[in-house]
Amino acid sequence: MTQSTDKVLSSDGLTFADRLTVNVTETATAAHRASVAGPVVLDLANVSVFYGSYEAVRQTTMSIARNQITAMIGPSGCGKSTILRSLNRMNDLIPGARVAGRISFHGTDIYAPEVDPIQVRRRIGMVFQKPNPFPKSIYENVAYGLKINKIKGNMDDMVEQALRGAALWDEVKDKLKMSALALSGGQQQRLCIARTIAVKPEVILMDEPCSALDPIATAKIEDLMYELAADYTIVIVTHNMQQAARVSHRTAFFSAEVDENGVRYGRLVEYDETQKIFTNPREKRTEDYITGRFG
């Protein structure tokens, strides 16, 4: 099979886009890679992540398709966050962290020496577990990314658009000058999403975005994710299996294993359509996990 990336390449004039080389010859090797629907945005080939000499996650191979919600599930410590952070080079910030293997974004190795991690993060945004708005006004929170990335246009309009996109506009339109920290947790998290989509990334990575929220706020974010998938590619780490089942198109199940030296490490066990993972998994481990027999 071939990957079509031409549309994305023509989307804007960013320097990073200029460097992206179309790689149409790469053929999928692993079985689960072959079944990805639609154009591949992120492609992981034999990715291992190290913290110092500790190989936390080993040999991960998977493809993430455009405009899909991809969920990562698995027991604590299996390396979901580690893999997620490696997708936009947030791991660079952890001293000693290192990625082996190849992670390509539209065919370009994002760890290639000539690639600027700042451009990677600009195009692959991230929403964190704990809502982390800046101690600034609501407006300034959204405007920050627009300013630093020097995105041209009417600032007020762009802020409004991002807040609408994050389903927050109606709740905050009268108090844009208010401190973001005065919002509820769920509102803060949607503000963080607004801040992320304001700079128009292609991919949004979310690491347990609802784990600090109550069920109603969680439901709002889930609805929002569904809407965002029309324009963005979303990768979400979650501990909540119902959430993965509800929102995601595809699910990757990671598990923690112990190697022959007694070292714990994380491994991608199974990656497939969400429906398949939850109703008819190929691997016994997956079945055990989703039925609650282990993990």
Next chain:
Amino acid sequence: MFRWLTLAAGLLVLAVLALILVFTVKEAWPAIQHEGVWGFLTGDRWVPNDPDGPGPARPMYGALAFIYGTVVTSLIAVIIAVPISVGIALFLTEFAPRRLRGPVITVIDLLAAVPSVVFGLWAILVLGPWLFDAYQATHGLLGAVPVLGSIFGPPQGPRAFMTAGIIVAIMIIPIITSITREVFATVPNADKQAALALGATRWEMIRGAVFPHSFGGVVGAVMLGLGRAMGETIAVSLTIGAATQITANLFGSGNTLPARIVQNWGDPGIPPGRSALVGLGVVLFLITIIVNYLARLVVSRAEIRMKGASA
């Protein structure tokens, strides 16, 4: 229990401050009566002994030149010290490799341990001649430029407002640096990561996440430094040139409130000379209080502007 203890401690501090103020004002009273409050604050001449005649003439005690000198040297010191201190603190918290942090911190803390009289002596013996050359060169360069020409006027010697300002800057760098560093270190990692995840460069991250979080704390650090600068006595006394004059020329000599106090304490002149010196102390005390109050105002205003209204 703990609440009562902290309340009691707070009240005790207030009481001590009030007592100090009351007693010093009482001591200074004869001089203030002699000149009048306004005359004492705005008089620019300080003549404890009759300069021309044999007999005792009316002495004059006006604090303005020393107020001016205190403000000017402190401003010079703060303007020099703040960028350097913030720079060092940023370097230490955000840029320096872990191995370098310890040694740099030690060196800066050592700087804080040097007695101020040693700084003063070093300034007149070593730094002074060198600075004098630099002043002359600067004046040669800018002397003809309109406003700058009078600010960087003809040097009157190595002892000058500028020399005192520079030496005080060096003395307050450690304190501003160490507090600022601690303030920067409390910025949540989550905020920094949020900025970086939006594609911020390190510097944009610092401006967007580190500074807004730290503004109040940094202003606090600067205020501590400023308080120290305004109160610095020995080093300033040795380097400022002990001239009672108000001039825009930073290369000219002048004097400050605390420096004048120690210079004259042993020989205060015709009564109420000693009271007048105490009066200078009261003025210094009041300036410090006003500056701190203004700083608080600035911080709360700026926080509202930067962080958004709280409700």
